[in-house]
Amino acid sequence: MAAAALAPADSAALVAEHLSRSFGPVRAVVDASISLEAGSVTALVGPNGSGKTTLLLMLTGLLAPDAGRVEVRGLDVATSGAAARRLIGWMPDVFGTWETLTCREVLETFAAAYRLPPAVAKERATTLLATVHLVDLADAPSRVLSRGQKQRLGLARALVHSPAVVLLDEPAAGLDPRSRIELRGIVRDLAEAGVAVLVSSHELAELEEMVDAAVFLQRGVSSFAPPTAALQPWRVHVLDGAAFLAWSAAVGLGVTQEAGGAGAASAVDPAACAGPAGPTHPTGPAGPATFLVSLTGELQAAQLVRDAVTAGVALTRFGPAYGRLEQAYLAMDTDRR
Amino acid sequence: MSAWGVRTVAVLEVRQRIRSTRWKVALIAFFVVVGLIAWGVAAAVSGVGDSEWLSRQDAGRVLFGVVLMVVLFLGLLVSPTLSATSVNGDRAAGTLAVLQVTTLTPLDLAVGKLLAAWGAALAFLATSLPFLVWGAVLGRISPVRVVASVLTLAFVLAVVCAVGLALSASVARPAGSALLTYVVVAGVGVGTLIAFGLSAFFLQRTEVVQVYGVDVGGSGACSWSEREETQTHTEDTAWLLGLNPFVLVADVAAAPAPSLNGSDPLALMGAGVRFAQAGARDEIDECWLDDGGFGTSTPAGSAVWPWSIPVYAAAGAGSLWLAARRLRVPATTLPRGIRIA
Structure with a gap:
């Protein structure tokens, strides 16, 4: 696109x-x-x-x-x-x-x-x-x-x-x-x-x-060029939530844990995770978990993956939380009539 | 407009209608109703047909006249239902805009829809033809007269269909345009007669007339004298009668000439119009000595169709033009409440 x-x-x-x-x-x-x-x-x-x-x-x-x-x-x-x-x-x-x-x-x-x-x-x-x-x-x-x-x-x-x-x-x-x-x-x-x-x-x-x-x-x-937010949410799936939280705290990465998995994500407004959010669960779950992180773009995303894998974080899935059209749409000053 | 486009639209409309069983039932019902009326009339006139005053030929003329008027009446009832919802009904069903975006022109759509509605009205007319022919054969009415009256009837139905089409293209809701079309039909069918009747009250004037009557106190023979009479100048509003579809069809069908003598309903209607056209008379013949009759001869008058057919044609053409205008794309102004799609 x-x-x-x-x-x-x-x-x-x-x-x-x-x-x-x-x-x-x-x-x-x-x-x-x-x-x-x-x-x-x-x-x-x-x-x-x-x-x-x-x-x-x-x-x-x-x-x-x-x-x-x-x-x-x-x-x-x-x-x-x-x-x-x-x-x-x-x-x-x-x-x-x-x-x-x-x-x-x-x-x-x-x-x-x-x-x-x-x-x-x-x-x-x-x-x-x-x-x-x-x-x-x-x-x-x-x-x-x-x-x-x-x-x-x-x-x-x-x-x-x-x-x-x-x-x-x-x-x-x-x-x-x-x-x-x-x-x-x-x-x-x-x-x-x-x-x-x-x-x-x-x-x-x-x-x-x-x-x-x-x-x-x-x-x-x-x-043609809709206003896009500076930060976009990306979704991270990890095998060990606690380990990921510990790593993100160490590198100073703001993450939000997703409660109900992918289903609940659609209800999350990207603007809500645009700011530097601190870890919501300091201890975190020990099992598999899903987190949202706010990134400036694909460059930062690639950096994150490289750093996390190097640090031994068990990443299973990683990708934008919304499609680009969805992001652009949500970034618009949407007013339904 | 192209023959191809008109044909495409007309075929589509007819296909849609013919497959609905309701339509077949309506045709059969029409046939039965006209048949029953014709049979009733035939039975009634044959009952008195043996008497001297109603010959077999006169009975046939009564049958033909009554059936012709009944078919016109039913046709006027049926025609609006065929065309008066064909544009806004399609709009409501979401099948109009998809045709308007094709290469069909507005006139293709208007003429195609008109032909389809008219064709359906003609189907009703066709089912009643056997009864008309029955009356015409009995009444020894010349085939030219029969064909002319059926053609006039078909023409009137075409105009009604065109008016319904124009209204359905101009009014947002199908129920509204159907109602308005019936108002128009009632207006020309009944309203013209009421207007003519009411106008008579305003056209009465007291005038001096020449009377040719029996000089009872004097010579005992007929002579001219002057007298004041209240006269009704219906000749001023007789044109209203010409707009009436029943009068128009009867006028064309009246055979061989309008007359108050006899029982042919068409001839009676024609004679009524002639008297209205003649209106007030300057001279009144009251002399019964000469030939036995006084003033019963029908005034010459003139046929109404040379006046009413052009008026009807103009109304039909105007309606068709309006319908095509309303179907034009790209639409600039939309009437209130009308959505394109």
Whole structure:
């Protein structure tokens, strides 16, 4: 994940500049800019109500921005209309399916709406049903699909016309673990094929595994380089808690013991362990234990591992307590609306 | 707009509707209701059909007229349900925005949805055709008249569908647009008659008229004289009747000419409109000596369809335009309460 600066390069498949949009007195999007590179996956991250869906509606050409413009491969979405929309595949966060149509018919109808010839439409439908693992349900009416299956059909629908830019709004919602992993694969395959993908999701850990860049949206304002805290929490698993505490006290390292193991860690605010915290358990447990340490970066982490191992500390696992997206997200001045 | 796009939308709409069993049940119910009414009318008129005053042909005309009006009435009830929820209903179901992002144009969507709704309305009309043909054959009504009246009926239903479509594209909630469409239908179906009736009170003037009557005290023969009469100038508001769909269809179907003599309901309606068009008369014929009748001949008047068909066409086209406008993307202003997706 490279939080690259906004550089509207020639390879950008979609460029949006300084978009804003109000609904009456509500300023949904204030100033959002985004650039999606062909062959890369970009994450769109922001708290509820930060304007993600409104931004995506403007990118798809459904909603006219009050100011700013959106270009897809050089075509202005506002003026090029269908020609620009032809290049975009969109999976909304909430959508319905025509209940009496079968999955295959839904896909073929969309292919027809994109003016694909019937033969091509049939072939695309078959391919995509296989991609999203709905072959068994291809000829079942879409009303029998479960939420996750509908979500997969929605993804196939967004891809039916082989778009150059794919915008996915919460694509993983309602998916089972296997489908989530497969979604990741589908998204990566799209990028391999040269498609520019934008994924909005709250599943940051999952998102991090498939994205190349991230755009953060906060109170309707986008940013590429989110403010990151000076210190980040790292998680240390050791075989002997007491020995580790003794070593850390000796080298002057501030550590916090995690009570409930990895599960409880998600509830810990990184800001809480940003300061120089002293050992909370001077004696410490004799058995295996987990600790959080605050480090300035990977350099210090490498140093810590080397020192601890040299000193004979039985380290079993060591790594960042949060993903980078999670860290960046938590470092943001998050305000849910 | 493209034929491809319109076809795609229309096929989708029809597929969605035809597979719902409710729709098949509605068609069968429509057939049964129209059939029962036709049978009832046929039984009633054949009961008196042996008498001298109602010939077999007249009985057929009554049957045709009643069935035509009943089919129009039911069609006006059915059509709004087909189109008045087709845009905001799709919006609520989350199936509209995903179509708007495709290469389909707003006009493709509007025209496709209109054709699908109209096609469904025509299916109802088609189920009642056997009964219309039955009446037409009995009444020896010329095929041209039958075709013209069925086409006019179909046209009226198309306009109603278009109005429903426009309202469903403009109003946030499906229930709201369905209700408004029924208000419009009631407005033209009943409101025009009420407005015409009420207007008559305001159009009464006392005027001097020429009367050709029997000079009872004098010669005993008919002669002209002057008299003050309270006259109702319905000719000023007769155009209101032309907006009524029943009047419009009856006017086109009236065969062979509007007349107060006889039992053909369409001819009676046509004659009523002619009298309203004529309004107040400067000259009144009260002489019964010459030919036995006085003033019962239907005024010439003029057909209402040359006035009402353009008005209906304009309303339909305007509605379609409005619906397409509301479906345009990127959307700039959104009506209150409407979410894109």
